Amino acid sequence: MVGEEPHRPYSRPPLSKQYLSGRLAEQQLPFRADAALDAHWLLDTRMTGLDLAKSAIELRGGEYLPFDGLVLATGVDAKRLPEAPVFSDRVRTVRTIEDAAAIRRAMHAARARRVVILGGGFIGCELACTARENGMDVTLVVHSAPLLRRVLGARVGAVVGSLQRRAGVDVRLGTKITDWQDHGDGLRLRLDDGSVLDCDFVVLGLGGQPRTEWLRGSGLEISDGVLCGPTCHAVDQWGRTTPHVVAAGDVARWPNPRFDTEPRRIEHLIHAVEMGQHAADSLLRGPGRAARFTPVPRFWSEQHGIRIQAVGIPALGTDTEVMAGSMRSDRFLVRYSRQTAYGPQIVAAVAFDMPLELLRYRDQIGRTLPHTRADGGRGRG
Numbered sequence: 001m002v003g004e005e006p007h008r009p010y011s012r013p014p015l016s017k018q019y020l021s022g023r024l025a026e027q028q029l030p031f032r033a034d035a036a037l038d039a040h041w042l043l044d045t046r047m048t049g050l051d052l053a054k055s056a057i058e059l060r061g062g063e064y065l066p067f068d069g070l071v072l073a074t075g076v077d078a079k080r081l082p083e084a085p086v087f088s089d090r091v092r093t094v095r096t097i098e099d100a101a102a103i104r105r106a107m108h109a110a111r112a113r114r115v116v117i118l119g120g121g122f123i124g125c126e127l128a129c130t131a132r133e134n135g136m137d138v139t140l141v142v143h144s145a146p147l148l149r150r151v152l153g154a155r156v157g158a159v160v161g162s163l164q165r166r167a168g169v170d171v172r173l174g175t176k177i178t179d180w181q182d183h184g185d186g187l188r189l190r191l192d193d194g195s196v197l198d199c200d201f202v203v204l205g206l207g208g209q210p211r212t213e214w215l216r217g218s219g220l221e222i223s224d225g226v227l228c229g230p231t232c233h234a235v236d237q238w239g240r241t242t243p244h245v246v247a248a249g250d251v252a253r254w255p256n257p258r259f260d261t262e263p264r265r266i267e268h269l270i271h272a273v274e275m276g277q278h279a280a281d282s283l284l285r286g287p288g289r290a291a292r293f294t295p296v297p298r299f300w301s302e303q304h305g306i307r308i309q310a311v312g313i314p315a316l317g318t319d320t321e322v323m324a325g326s327m328r329s330d331r332f333l334v335r336y337s338r339q340t341a342y343g344p345q346i347v348a349a350v351a352f353d354m355p356l357e358l359l360r361y362r363d364q365i366g367r368t369l370p371h372t373r374a375d376g377g378r379g380r381g
């Protein structure tokens with residue numbers, strides 16, 4: 001197990017929620033390790049290259065680590081803005097314990113009162129909630145509209161927007177920051193609509209950037225993550241399957257035949273766990289005997305006391321229908337569907353505080369039979 005962080009693997013979802021608010025301590029974040037796992041841990045160790053022909057990983061310092069099988073699970077890094085003053089410790093991102101600890105300190109600093117959060121995805125929205133809980137003035141600046149549109153669609157995204165406003169968040173949609181100034185005492189930001197925001201610090205919640213920089217030159221296809229076939233085996237730049245390399249989690253882009261042949265990345269925890277298990281199984285079986293990975297993705301978020309849960313891939317839906325509750329209350333369930341060459345397909349369901357009702361839809365999406373060829377039309381090379 002090689003990882004550049006000094007810690008053993010830990011749960012990141014609380015970093016924008018319970019850990020940030022102080023309800024969970026650092027010692028409560030690590031995943032429980034199976035005591036029987038006879039692994040060597042190389043922590044605080046960055047991988048700098050992969051030599052496929054020699055089946056070896058290059059480590060920082062030039063040492064090589066040979067392998068028979070390799071699982072790539074390097075995740076993503078938080079995206080930064082080239083124009084933001086990265087030298088300022090008033091501009092933060094959140095991916096690691098250290099990032100979240102720094103934001104926690106900034107939030108609890110004696111004079112800190114105002115925070116600007118940039119980005120309207122899950123992490124941006126959750127950070128807004130936690131900062132409000134801590135009594136801060138929060139402005140959420142998002143260049144698109146509505147919030148979470150890319151993940152949940154415009155209709156449900158609009159509900160999230162009104163949830164945030166009701167909780168006292170100043171939501172600025174369809175705008176972006178055009179000028180950053182650090183006054184020493186705080187930041188002054190100018191938006192493209194001419195307005196000016198003064199704040200103590202900014203947190204960027206702009207999504208993830210796959211950690212594949214160290215794989216450049218390895219021969220693997222790494223545009224937007226590590227490209228995999230349906231069995232999670234990595235694919236090289238010539239479209240050939242690499243039998244001894246698999247990928248999993250946020251960094252892996254693979255076609256889920258339950259939906260179609262388009263390779264996609266999914267950045268959610270349960271998915272990372274399930275794909276890790278499947279990828280390891282595929283590695284041991286080899287491409288010829290491995291099964292396709294056809295999960296129904298699941299994820300959750302918590303915002304201002306409301307639990308948002310999803311099954312499937314809502315972003316694929318072209319039609320939405322409220323199946324239970326009402327969007328005017330904060331309890332409802334929305335079904336997402338689309339037309340395919342094989343007829344209508346339910347692609348997802350999203351529930352606001354309706355966990356039991358959601359289970360039924362997970363089973364329905366789960367019953368849609370994978371209808372594409374095992375290798376996604378790519379060949380097994």
Ligand SMILES: Cc1cc2nc3c(=O)[nH]c(=O)nc-3n(C[C@H](O)[C@H](O)[C@H](O)COP(=O)(O)OP(=O)(O)OC[C@H]3O[C@@H](n4cnc5c(N)ncnc54)[C@H](O)[C@@H]3O)c2cc1C
Pocket residue numbers: 002003004005011012013014015016045046047048073074075076094095096123211214248249250251266267268269270272298299300301302
């Ligand atoms: C603030 C926050 C809140 C979240 N909330 C939710 C949520 O509510 N629900 C949900 O489903 N998901 C949530 N997620 C997403 C979830 O945490 C991720 O999907 C999950 O962590 C992905 O696991 P992974 O193993 O693929 O990658 P990671 O957890 O990112 O692990 C990758 C590891 O590889 C290391 N690494 C990268 N490159 C190298 C290299 N060259 N050499 C050595 N090591 C390297 C990294 O340092 C890291 O330790 C959240 C994420 C964040 C950051």
